[in-house]
Amino acid sequence: MAFETLTIPADGQPITGAGGRLAVPDRPIIPFILGDGIGVDVTPAMRAVLDAAVAKAYGGGRSIAWVEVLAGDRAQAARGEWLPAETLEAFAHFRVGIKGPLSTPVGGGIRSLNVAIRQTLDLYANVRPVYYIPGLPSPVKTPEAMDIVLFREATEDVYAGIEWKAGTPEARKVIDFLKREMGVTALDDQDADVTGVGIKPIGERKTKRLVRKAIDYALARGRKSVTLVHKGNIMKFTEGAFRDWGYQVAAAEYGDRTVTEADVWDKHGGQAPAGRVVMMDRIADNMLQQILLRTGDYDVLALPNLNGDYLSDAAAAQVGGLGIAHGGNIGDDVAVFEAVHGTAPKYAGQDKVNPTALILSGVMMLEHLGWDEAAARVRAGVAAAIADGVVTYDLARQRADAREVRCSAFAAAVIERM
Numbered sequence: 001m002a003f004e005t006l007t008i009p010a011d012g013q014p015i016t017g018a019g020g021r022l023a024v025p026d027r028p029i030i031p032f033i034l035g036d037g038i039g040v041d042v043t044p045a046m047r048a049v050l051d052a053a054v055a056k057a058y059g060g061g062r063s064i065a066w067v068e069v070l071a072g073d074r075a076q077a078a079r080g081e082w083l084p085a086e087t088l089e090a091f092a093h094f095r096v097g098i099k100g101p102l103s104t105p106v107g108g109g110i111r112s113l114n115v116a117i118r119q120t121l122d123l124y125a126n127v128r129p130v131y132y133i134p135g136l137p138s139p140v141k142t143p144e145a146m147d148i149v150l151f152r153e154a155t156e157d158v159y160a161g162i163e164w165k166a167g168t169p170e171a172r173k174v175i176d177f178l179k180r181e182m183g184v185t186a187l188d189d190q191d192a193d194v195t196g197v198g199i200k201p202i203g204e205r206k207t208k209r210l211v212r213k214a215i216d217y218a219l220a221r222g223r224k225s226v227t228l229v230h231k232g233n234i235m236k237f238t239e240g241a242f243r244d245w246g247y248q249v250a251a252a253e254y255g256d257r258t259v260t261e262a263d264v265w266d267k268h269g270g271q272a273p274a275g276r277v278v279m280m281d282r283i284a285d286n287m288l289q290q291i292l293l294r295t296g297d298y299d300v301l302a303l304p305n306l307n308g309d310y311l312s313d314a315a316a317a318q319v320g321g322l323g324i325a326h327g328g329n330i331g332d333d334v335a336v337f338e339a340v341h342g343t344a345p346k347y348a349g350q351d352k353v354n355p356t357a358l359i360l361s362g363v364m365m366l367e368h369l370g371w372d373e374a375a376a377r378v379r380a381g382v383a384a385a386i387a388d389g390v391v392t393y394d395l396a397r398q399r400a401d402a403r404e405v406r407c408s409a410f411a412a413a414v415i416e417r418m
Contacts, residue, residue, distance in 0.1 A: 001093050003086055005079075006031075012065025015095040015369075018333055022095065024369045029065045031090040035100020036072040037343025038353045043100040045355035045411035049378055050362045052415040057374040067094075071113055072102040083113050088120055091336055098337040098365055100358065103345075114338070115161065118154040123329035123336060124206060125213045126154040126305075128312040129364070135386040136320035137398035143319045145295040149223070150315070151214035152308025154329060156201045157238075159305040163198035171197050202238040202304060204245050211246040213330070214302040215254055218277045226250075226258075228281040229303040229311065242304050243281050250279045284311070291315055312340065323354035323394050326361040328368065335368050337361040351406045354392040356382060359414065377418040384417035385410065 013025035034043045047066060054062050069087040076082050091097045102113040118126065128150045132143040164171035172192040178184040187195075214226050228247070232240030250258045254277070261280040264272050272278050282290060284307045291298065291314065303311060316325035325340035339357035347353050359382060366375035385391070389402040390413040396404035405413065 009065040026062045031067045031069045031097040033071045033099035036103045037345040037348040039100030041407045042355040042358045046358040046362050053374040053377040101343045123331040124155045125330045126152040128327035130315040132319040140318050151302045153210045157305035166196040167193045207245040208249040211302045218300045223299045225278040225299045229287045231284045324356045326357045328364045337365040381414035381418040385413040
């Protein structure tokens with residue numbers, strides 16, 4: 001495929017395959033977005049760590065052919081647009097990519113570029129592992145109990161962006177339709193001039209494919225349970241349907257490999273049959289309490305978009321915060337990995353911030369490629385650096401025994417300890 005502005009390394013090869021089965025060459029072409037704000041610091045650190053891990057793991061027999069693609073402020077400055085079509089085409093063509101943080105204005109301006117990438121490329125599973133690395137500061141007594149993986153639906157719910165600003169003709173029209181045609185009495189006292197309106201779509205197909213991915217992961221990784229997290233007691237036909245459809249796909253497609261929590265107690269004496277994944281569900285607000293008080297009872301979570309956003313950040317707070325929170329946006333044929341944190345523009349270019357989140361996103365990318373040996377080296381290097389107290393300022397200020405280092409120096413410390 002020809003690209004207008006990208007320079008593709010002549011010695012790199014594209015990843016091929018379909019349906020989640022990748023054929024990865026020894027030098028795959030990986031597009032990356034540098035990112036806004038601190039992207040100029042954390043993305044080079046991530047690349048240095050991944051390059052070193054791949055070289056060490058495979059003795060120079062494998063390497064990554066990096067290609068920068070533009071989005072955010074750099075794209076606006078260079079191309080006059082926030083998310084060029086060429087960037088999306090590159091991710092789709094090369095199948096796997098990674099991105100630094102991108103700015104999203106609050107209350108106005110452009111819509112989230114992160115959401116746009118997920119929706120345009122149909123990266124419907126936002127996967128966020130949350131686990132404790134010894135030496136990280138934590139506000140809880142037993143952070144080591146946290147070891148969950150969240151599968152957050154990433155293309156619908158309120159993040160679909162179907163909303164109208166208060167006072168616009170569109171908002172008035174929707175409110176009038178809901179009142180007159182649909183008999184929505186809850187809006188009778190609403191002033192259409194000062195009421196914004198949003199729509200929350202949750203569909204059967206999109207729910208089932210998300211839950212299917214979560215169950216597949218649990219079965220492949222030997223995880224014990226999948227919990228459907230919803231607010232179905234209030235939003236019965238959206239989040240309640242998410243719960244019901246989740247149970248349906250488990251029963252219809254995984255009936256011999258899953259068991260409901262109710263059946264564990266009613267039919268199996270409280271002990272799940274060997275080799276079966278337990279299907280459970282929890283109300284979203286209760287789940288925020290559960291991950292604090294009964295952390296170890298949960299394993300894989302499947303959630304609608306907004307619930308997944310809240311819960312993943314709350315879980316990350318128990319094991320070190322957003323400086324280590326990482327994830328991947330995974331569809332059937334394309335995957336783009338990312339840090340969860342924002343752009344922190346006041347620290348941009350200071351070589352100061354913590355690159356661990358993006359480095360661990362890179363670990364997920366290596367595992368997605370099937371390069372588990374390199375991924376294991378990065379995990380070991382990160383864990384050893386943190387255990388030794390060689391950390392960036394955000395962690396150093398919470399540890400009396402820490403040696404504070406810069407972003408690039410932390411990356412070097414990780415490489416040294418692989």
